[in-house]
Amino acid sequence: MGILEVTDVNKRFGGLQALGKVNLSVQEGTCHAIIGPNGAGKSTLLNCLVGKLIPDTGTVTFEGQSVLGRKPYEINQMGISRVFQTPEIFGDLTVLENMLMPVFARRDGTFRLHAYETIANERELLDEAEGMLDEVNMLDKRHMHSASLSRGDKRRLEMAMCLVQKPKLLLLDEPTAGMARADTNNTIDLLKEIKEKRNITMAIIEHDMHVVFSLADRITVLAQGTPLVEDIPENIKGHPKVREAYLGEAQV
């Protein structure tokens, strides 16, 4: 039984069957990639996992508990963190303040009226946030407005904000989309490091095969809302069904 179990999930938008009978099991400690051509339903699936969408039928359980009907912040508090396709950070806040948000969220839960305390006195939490920034080599930028960071730094900050929560499952939505080759490689290194050092379970949606094959332990191929195959990377590479899904049903 995996840490994340998706069973018979269907999702329909009007006449479009976005997801049809999706089954997926992410094992603890692995990196599970979900790939597929445009419109395959990858993002819809991800949105069903984090509470943004609710599937029409089927179940999604995390550590044996259903996540369906829960709000995104409740699901996050269960231990699922999400990295977005375009980095979602608090642009008006400084880098350090960005890092403090997940730190406070972990200590205080979804809401606490701490209007009379002072941030400067929260030494322990500040240390934790600064320690994490140091690990991603951004400590010297801690007083910068995060909106003025480069895209690569924004991505690193977002990743650091997820990691400082010590999530049980990290969801990555095309973490290298629109990146230059060098940046992509940096991100791959960062993710590899996360995987090896912290042993965090990851589910990654990706277009870039280079990224997928460098990171994934298992790959699920999605096409037109249904999983085609699920296997280890070596077996996916030459799989005829995968080629067909990506290249179209050409008569060779």
Add this chain to the structure above:
Amino acid sequence: MLGLNKADLRLYLIVLGMLIFAPFIMNPFPEGSGLAQFNGGYPDLLQKLVIFGIFAVGFNILFGLTGYLSFGHAAFLGVGSYAGVWMMKLLTMNVVPALIISVLTAGLLSVIIGYVSLRRSGIYFSILTLAFAQMCYSLAYSVLTPITGGETGLTLSLNDPRVLGTSQTAEGNIPVPHFFGLEMNASSTLELGAWSFTFNTGYYFCAVVMAVAFYFAIRLFRSPFGLMLRAVKSNQARMSYTGLNARPYTLAAFVISGMYAGLAGGLMVAMDPLAGAERMIWTASGEVVLMAILGGVGTLIGPILGAGVIKYLESIISTINSTILHQWFAFLPDGLEDFVVAIIYPFVGKGWHLTLGIVFMLVVIFLPGGIVEGGKRIGNLFRRKRREETPPSSTTTPAPKPGE
């Protein structure tokens, strides 16, 4: 000290100094001189400045931090006033119970209005709060006349029970609001040469309340809660995916700022024990928005300055009439005098809103950060001059803290 950092402490002490010495600062011109017209150091205006300062500081907690623009905050001010007057009618003329009830009633109303309005954001939120406030106004103006006094407003009378006090004084008058015996309308005057300064108990009572309210506002701005409110403004989606529920944070901010408005309404009653529905009308809600924007949204001291400027302009410019204008320009040749007066006349007296509109437009266009940004620019100008004389010590500039 006081749990504030150096910059905040300095700001706080400046505000304290302004509050203590306001009767001097606002009275710079000698009595009887031509410029005495511009003196604002009389109790009525000083009280108004402080009370609206509190109102604007509270409003800024919601608008400045979370970005939720409420167009109905006057409703809380009005409800606070009514609650305060009722306390004085029924219980005692001591202002403390009246203030407590004002804050609580406004808080309660803001829970209800906030809970419904905060289901939407942006313009829809503004419209919802506006609608609620207008409903409150209509209720107060007509339907709830037995409670609110309707058109005439709610006033004290000689037959009020006042369980813990007297219905009327020995002379047969309505008793005066007091703070454990200190009567709010008591004043003493200090004559210094040609100057005359008035110190009013009511004003200093308001100033103490403002000092406390402003202190809490600074603490809130620097607290984790304040950080959460700024995060609401910045990126609600990220907040949600970081495990934080934005709704109770915004509701708490809404209620806190509603309670500040109630406090301001209660203070109005403490200074002058009557309440009318016109306090809740939508232009009154708009006025506090103007105050916050004019002073500097999201800054600590901005709303106080904005409230000060608007209330000062209102009181001073609206008292200027054509006779005074003719006196001022009497040195001009007759035809020219009439011409100049004719041009200026629409902007003074009843037309003071025109002046306010022009000031507001100039600030929004040239100083989007309000008066505070203006002050900062002037400060930078001086600093740059000094830096040109001495070589720069550091090149990195940290991001500005909110509220500086």
